[in-house]
Amino acid sequence: MDHNLAQRLKAFRERTKIKMPAIALLTGIAKETLYKWEKGTKPSDLNDYFRLKAYLDEMENKFHEEQLERDTQKPATLRLPLNLNLLPVPQTDGKAAAGTITFFNDEPELIVDRINAPFLGPVDGVIEVTGESMAPTFGNGCRIGIIRLNDSRILNWGLHYYIIDKNWQGIIRRVYKGETENSLLLVSDNPNQHLFPPIQRTWEQIEAVFKIIAGILRY
Template identity: 75%
Template sequence: MDNHIGQRLKAFREKSKIKMPAIAAQTGIAKETLYKWEKGTKPSDINDYFRLKSYLNKMEGQVDEELLEQDYQMPTTLRLPLSPNRLPVPQTDGKFASGTIFFFNNEPELIVDRLNAPFLGPLEGAIEVNGESMAPTFSSGCRVVIFRLNNYRILDWGAHYYIIDKNWQGSVRRVYEGQTENSLRLVSDNPNQDKFPPIQRQWDHIEAIFRVIAGIWKL
């Protein structure tokens, strides 16, 4: 017998929100017995054990399918306000692609791909990279995962950032301290620096900065 059946039961109940009395009724196992197993007591009745195992094998798959279906039904893109302390909202009409900046009620918003990746830590979503200025690190068509900064003036020189300027144009670049006061130097990763030379930007010419924390490539 699987001594971890109680852990499976607990995980299933947390995911499905099904109460223990309902599981007891569906399996024919006393709820007191199920509570004991969930708390770590080793099953002693082999018939009850196999009834619960059969129940979990069936129900876990159903719950996973339902959660996956719910995830597919959610909007694939979000509207991310550029103003600090405002939360993203779903883009339900699907009119704009990721990386688009548009105005809603006179407030600028960035469209980002919705992304469920807890292992990456805090993130806002992903945007598509256009052009070859950041190749080979980020080629055209790939996506970069971005994270909003609380303080734009605290940057890691040499790291990748997504910068939106006052013309509402966004670009991914490595960021360095500028040659003049209150300026930044934006550098491409493309080896052809004649074609993609560094750009100087004054702080007051920049609308928003996001940290790039990962890249996503289509297989």
């Protein structure tokens, strides 16, 4: 059997939890044959092969359409608590834009855009970049995918992070060790370092640190 079709059959059953006898009933192909095909045995009847292929094409398209419909019905933004012990929740009223800090029961929350992009890995949400301080890496209008850190003091020097200070202002910078053990050096990617000079921040001035997973030019 076509290796790709065998993988599709297995993945479809795992995703939908459908049993093989049900597929056999819907396709008219013996369940024993389907089990063999799923394990990689080549089909002896091409008509059955194309019947299964047509069934998978139809059901996968239907599954993706339903998934898209569910996604479009979800609120476009999430309230992402800075407190790791609290879970993100949908922003049902949609009043605050992504990148805004709001408060719920005295807990600060970062509003982020929802994103469905499994290829990026775990992403808590997306916010838009404003300004050119991080150009050309992250230009004005592009998006960044961010994730909360279990321990914000364990950082990899030279990587990009999204930092929220005690004034509830967010900033994207490369992060390096500061002049003291209790400080960080925040560096712009813009070649014009005179316009965007490095910034020193102590940990007491920082409210939260998010790791930047990816930059997204189109969203």
